[in-house]
Amino acid sequence: MPGAEPAPQEPPTTKGRSTRQRLLSVATDLFAEKGYARVRISDITEAAGLSQGAFYRYFKDRRDLMLVLLQELTAEAFDFVRVPRRADDPMYSVLRSTQLYFEFYDRHRALFGLLVELSQTDPDVAKIWAESRRVFYSRIAQSLRREVRARRLRTDVDVTVAAELMGSMTEFYAFQRFVLGDGVVKDVSLDESARTLAEIWTAGLVRPA
Amino acid sequence: MPGAEPAPQEPPTTKGRSTRQRLLSVATDLFAEKGYARVRISDITEAAGLSQGAFYRYFKDRRDLMLVLLQELTAEAFDFVRVPRRADDPMYSVLRSTQLYFEFYDRHRALFGLLVELSQTDPDVAKIWAESRRVFYSRIAQSLRREVRARRLRTDVDVTVAAELMGSMTEFYAFQRFVLGDGVVKDVSLDESARTLAEIWTAGLVRPA
Amino acid sequence: MPGAEPAPQEPPTTKGRSTRQRLLSVATDLFAEKGYARVRISDITEAAGLSQGAFYRYFKDRRDLMLVLLQELTAEAFDFVRVPRRADDPMYSVLRSTQLYFEFYDRHRALFGLLVELSQTDPDVAKIWAESRRVFYSRIAQSLRREVRARRLRTDVDVTVAAELMGSMTEFYAFQRFVLGDGVVKDVSLDESARTLAEIWTAGLVRPA
Amino acid sequence: MPGAEPAPQEPPTTKGRSTRQRLLSVATDLFAEKGYARVRISDITEAAGLSQGAFYRYFKDRRDLMLVLLQELTAEAFDFVRVPRRADDPMYSVLRSTQLYFEFYDRHRALFGLLVELSQTDPDVAKIWAESRRVFYSRIAQSLRREVRARRLRTDVDVTVAAELMGSMTEFYAFQRFVLGDGVVKDVSLDESARTLAEIWTAGLVRPA
DNA sequence: GATGAATGAGCATTCATTCAT
């Protein structure tokens, strides 16, 4: 019981809150730039224009800050999957939500990068990522089930597995493009990729008339 | 004394070669267990029953050892994609090579884990992984093209993109299962997954009669 | 601006005085509980329900506070040794003042603990303790001399040394019981100890008839 | 389980053992000079002519080294109390063992100082000191009981308490002289003190004829 | 009088790496 409590989630003053936010923000940038392993506390505080000691008013350590970032990501995530479908165009909602997903991934590429870098090393990160995928996949599965009920999809395929595969593909493709920065093989526009992706999925899943 | 070279690729004596091999082997296990970032040189030498200093007779540093491992992986990789197809059953070769891929991935899960953990941080690793994916994807693309020529596949889809998506899905699914150790959502046998995967792809890509 | 004095002995307002007193009081408790070395300023202010900064309105630093406490102790100390003796019972006054000493020590155990912990390190504390012992011992020596004059004590023993030994024994015994919290070997009531102590001393010092 | 085991008790090579010994030795001196709290690891290694890092090959931290010192002290301690008594001179053995005790205390004054400084702060040190006192006191009690059986001592006094008091006095007197460096009040030779001490004890405890 | 923010020196500790034996 070494005294002063670890680090309050929300500083009482405006200045405090803004400083904490600044630390989170510059840390995100640094993680994106050099990867988690190569960012020192002093890098973060320096970039935030603070002394080293200031860090510890807001976070227990570097890992603590990182977990905060990832939890914020998870909290926000994946509402976009709910896209109104069009009765006439079953492909539309798949395409649209894929696009939205790519946008979201792009905007938070730094944090998705962290999930991937650290999941093998840090069990808590692994848990966060697993949970985020679980949510993602079950949203997809839900959509698929709706389509199955509407008799627009094949029924001879395990919906859960299909959702996982679809999600895997989407996420990993995003990871390659936005985090690793690949083209991937030849430069294909993101929209084109999303379209091909949607096309394959729908063509493969939609029950032949 | 023209300067003893730092770390010979192949030690002259039998004992030396075996020691080097032991280091590579225990390091692989440790990387699999804790991830690259958390494995110290001393962990490796301790697990190998050696003193710390011994490490440097065989490798320049931890990264050197790791790159050796990854290069060995790349050298061996992806011949299995060449599976003879059966004229009557276009799904067969997809299914078979997916299974072979999963087996290969499982056997080398530790090294695939390294690729993922380090690609954002280490350009050389990124290059190795990119190359490995490039090979993998173009093998798939090649197969697809063959099928297109044989008029068994849709022609309205970009084969390159399709191959990337197919590869992404397969690789990431393997990563989740073998490296992260997920079920994923519910426990599905690997074979079942491979089958669903193949099914979707073929159903989606095969031109409707 | 001739420089605001660092820490006024007596704050002007009632609130100020009470806050200062609270700091002294909780600090005493904390010192008793964990020893001086393990108590941080933040521990003290936290226990007092104040912010860290508030401390410096009242004390220069932790050592300053501690010296205030010890000086208060010294100011109060050792009047109790003056116990009216009874002509018929020379043991009575020894016993009585030993009991009173134990009570006093018990009440201020935290501060006596400070004296012991810090005397080797802090010359000022050493001085305070030395002075306190000097007073204690000379009070005892004075008593002894009175008894010698009254021909109730052996005259072949150096009174000064005897007083020191007697004092040493009493103080250290108290230290063990009240600060270290020992039994000591078997659990003996404090009164019994005081009685044995007095008995030995008188029996040893009183001139055989 | 962070790898390399904490610190081997006995280094395998002569050089290692001598280095470890040097660290223990200079640390003892530094503790004596400045007190435990003020000695940094770097002080110790510097005095030993080593780099900071070398320290951790032999000890987990400063506290670990200190406990080793105190355990060595305890292991060695208090055999000297066994002094052959002389039938004709009951005072002799008391005097002699007191002298031996003083010599021992003087030689290890630095470590006895540690016991006193740290007992209130560190439970393990408290335990070591308590144990050392227990041994010391029970040796004295044993002696006293022998004398009681030989009918040379008063029987109306609790031997255990008497032993504790006698030990307390002796130890604390030594502490004042050798650690605090007091005279105490006036400068009295150590031998004279020991003599007075023995005299009082014997005169007080020996049964009047 | 009191607070929360910020500072910065101080220090322990880790760990890759070198080297004599």
Next chain:
DNA sequence: CATGAATGAATGCTCATTCAT
């Protein structure tokens, strides 16, 4: 070939202290 000792740079973390509000 292997070991144990030693190095020293890197870095995290603590905590007394100052200060604007």
